[in-house]
Amino acid sequence: MPASSPAPVTSSPDVHPVRGYSETKDKLNARLARVEGQVRGIQRMVEEDRYCIDVLTQISAVQAALDKVALKLLDDHANSCVIGAEPDQQAERTTELMSAVARLMRRG
Amino acid sequence: MPASSPAPVTSSPDVHPVRGYSETKDKLNARLARVEGQVRGIQRMVEEDRYCIDVLTQISAVQAALDKVALKLLDDHANSCVIGAEPDQQAERTTELMSAVARLMRRG
Amino acid sequence: MPASSPAPVTSSPDVHPVRGYSETKDKLNARLARVEGQVRGIQRMVEEDRYCIDVLTQISAVQAALDKVALKLLDDHANSCVIGAEPDQQAERTTELMSAVARLMRRG
């Protein structure tokens, strides 16, 4: 990563695709804020010496919420940034998408 | 772990087993605080219209961190609250542990 | 599903998209044949009263192999049947693809 120049991420969609989640940005961040609150809740549970199994149940709930966010992001991305890409970019973006899927399946 | 003071168990182990993570409580919450920060970072990325794939990579990192916390909790719990339980409670706690494992494997 | 007529799956690509894995069909089935052999090996291990943990290790190996096959199929499908689809079909096929991803993430 260059140290002297700022990375122009969103301003050059031809070089680097824009994010495909603009419409649902508020919804996404509302969900993520809820996840953040859940993680804070888990810390409180640990602080209060709550039973391990109950803590684990909350961790599973956070995982489920994050998987849901990830699936939404994947879907938005596939619809906007893969399908919507220039033909010569579609293959590359598909590869990128599949790498993200592999990481979400814990195989990346 | 304090050497001079007894561990303040939160409830009667016969009714509700004590949590098995007392020694690692600070470490656990340090990890969870880091997860909380990561989730906040993801919200910032969404706010700044960062590229979806990069957001997804961060979500995968949070999932990995949470899986690690969960595995640590499971291990502590198995060692303290299952093995350490009264013989007549061990079967029940094993069932409980296995339900937690199933949920973490997204099969609960 | 009609009971009296055979389902003409592959013959009408416009109604039902063709599979996108033709080139790698032999490779795919070679991998699946290996998975089949692994599953047979696990049955033999159970038959021979082998240690549970070793049986579980083999199950994890099969899961890894199946995940790999699934990721390959997803990738081929995305490249052929989603990107390659008529514009008016791309959205539908993306939805279909994402449902498959959700199932592989055990969230379907």
Added chain:
Amino acid sequence: MPASSPAPVTSSPDVHPVRGYSETKDKLNARLARVEGQVRGIQRMVEEDRYCIDVLTQISAVQAALDKVALKLLDDHANSCVIGAEPDQQAERTTELMSAVARLMRRG
């Protein structure tokens, strides 16, 4: 399960713990035989050029079946070989169990 003959343990329980799934051995192998049949069915689907998404759905079904077998094995093992172990072996076997859980969570 033979009623008249003692269960032929494969090795000394002190050196190598016996498998904890003797009672359910037939059931386990019946499930694994079904998984084997499903994997063969997937190969046939590939052979017949069936639609990728349908193939992926079958792979997810196999993953679900294998997860179920794994959870059953884990449960049997925890109940017989961990809880039932000599006190000085319980910690080691718990560690071993947790490594198996981590592998099933694709984090091993």
